[in-house]
Amino acid sequence: MAISETTLKDTVLMLVDDLNKNGGLLGKQVEAVVVDPASDWPLFAEKARELIEKDKVDVVFGCWTSVSRKSVLPVFEELNSMLFYPVQYEGEESSRNVFYTGAAPNQQAIPAVDYLMSEDGGGAERIVLLGTDYVYPRTTNKILRSYLNGKGISDEDIMENYTPFGHSDWQSIVADVKAFASTGKKTAVVSTINGDANVPFYKELANQGIKAEDIPVVAFSVGEEELAGIDTAPLVGHLAAWNYFQSVESDANTAFIEKWHAFIGDEKRVTNDPMEATYIGFNMWKQAVEQAGTTDVDAVRQAMYGQKVANLTGGTAVMNTNHHLSKPVLIGEVQDDGQFDIVWETEGTVVGDAWSDFLPESAKLTADWTYPWVCGNCEKPMY
Numbered sequence: 005m006a007i008s009e010t011t012l013k014d015t016v017l018m019l020v021d022d023l024n025k026n027g028g029l030l031g032k033q034v035e036a037v038v039v040d041p042a043s044d045w046p047l048f049a050e051k052a053r054e055l056i057e058k059d060k061v062d063v064v065f066g067c068w069t070s071v072s073r074k075s076v077l078p079v080f081e082e083l084n085s086m087l088f089y090p091v092q093y094e095g096e097e098s099s100r101n102v103f104y105t106g107a108a109p110n111q112q113a114i115p116a117v118d119y120l121m122s123e124d125g126g127g128a129e130r131i132v133l134l135g136t137d138y139v140y141p142r143t144t145n146k147i148l149r150s151y152l153n154g155k156g157i158s159d160e161d162i163m164e165n166y167t168p169f170g171h172s173d174w175q176s177i178v179a180d181v182k183a184f185a186s187t188g189k190k191t192a193v194v195s196t197i198n199g200d201a202n203v204p205f206y207k208e209l210a211n212q213g214i215k216a217e218d219i220p221v222v223a224f225s226v227g228e229e230e231l232a233g234i235d236t237a238p239l240v241g242h243l244a245a246w247n248y249f250q251s252v253e254s255d256a257n258t259a260f261i262e263k264w265h266a267f268i269g270d271e272k273r274v275t276n277d278p279m280e281a282t283y284i285g286f287n288m289w290k291q292a293v294e295q296a297g298t299t300d301v302d303a304v305r306q307a308m309y310g311q312k313v314a315n316l317t318g319g320t321a322v323m324n325t326n327h328h329l330s331k332p333v334l335i336g337e338v339q340d341d342g343q344f345d346i347v348w349e350t351e352g353t354v355v356g357d358a359w360s361d362f363l364p365e366s367a368k369l370t371a372d373w374t375y376p377w378v379c380g381n382c383e384k385p386m387y
Contacts, residue, residue, distance in 0.1 A: 008225070018268070019286045029299075052087075057083065061085075070138065088282070092224055092225070096363075100327075114151060126220055128220075129190050133163065135167075181193060185219050206242070209221070209238060216241025223243070226239075226244050236338060241338065250343060251344050260316050292305075324355055369383060
């Protein structure tokens with residue numbers, strides 16, 4: 005997962021450096037403590053415990069995959085510490101110790117399939133769900149299957165397949181996709197493939213002559229960072245759904261990119277959606293600490309609700325009482341320079357939904373950590 009995660013570590017180091025140059029926090033300098041759990045999911049829990057108990061950190065920014073987040077979650081809850089999780093995920097969770105600054109399914113997956121089925125998106129009638137074999141793709145696709153069924157797409161018009169992390173041999177799977185699409189109905193692929201498996205996947209699409217105009221792929225885990233340094237030719241015309249792209253035109257984004265290039269010392273280094281989510285979460289935490297006058301977790305948590313931070317797309321991110329943000333949704337088309345041309349976006353922001361309205365068991369649940377609810381998954385107030 006280093007292809008994706010390293011940039012987020014660098015982003016936090018940049019934000020800490022910037023904060024310290026501007027006087028620090030509560031009159032003190034902020035120290036960053038970096039640990040590397042090396043894509044080893046149980047090691048994430050060990051490192052989290054080490055950060056909280058040994059290093060006495062006030063807050064943690066980290067995790068990419070949902071399996072890593074699920075690994076550390078019990079540690080944060082047991083020790084009452086605070087995690088900011090900056091990556092799009094499957095939802096179906098709201099912990100009092102986690103603030104989710106990436107997209108929930110209603111802020112990425114649902115709008116993406118709506119676009120694919122729309123006239124502008126090609127009017128897809130058959131959907132292929134391809135994912136890496138872990139909790140995020142499986143849960144997201146469970147939600148999508150239910151949603152698609154409700155939109156009149158039957159199970160026989162949905163193909164679903166999972167592969168392990170780092171999967172490299174896509175020949176037979178891509179051939180299956182091609183065969184599935186040969187019925188005459190317009191077909192599109194929804195990809196929750198994570199990490200470096202994306203490189204051979206797109207290469208194989210090109211090898212088998214699959215063009216974006218014939219079978220478009222919309223990815224939820226491929227952004228600018230994943231495209232940097234690889235041959236983008238096989239991806240041109242394919243799509244990604246995020247809440248931010250580097251190509252967004254706004255003063256805030258221009259300033260952020262300039263600051264990033266100055267800090268990292270490399271004009272070619274790109275920005276991406278999880279970086280923006282990290283930026284928003286860090287600034288909200290800073291504001292909440294200043295408001296609370298302390299880094300105490302319970303006080304900061306209380307101060308987080310309703311925090312507002314300018315996002316990088318020219319709007320405002322708001323932290324809701326279910327620990328999820330309000331965010332815009334954008335769909336971008338891959339260009340040959342590894343950037344995205346934004347082809348669709350929501351008019352305003354969308355409130356992140358912790359529990360999906362499209363799973364019957366989840367639709368009845370509420371996540372709200374303020375009185376009278378005070379719960380992450382209940383049907384009636386917990387007080």
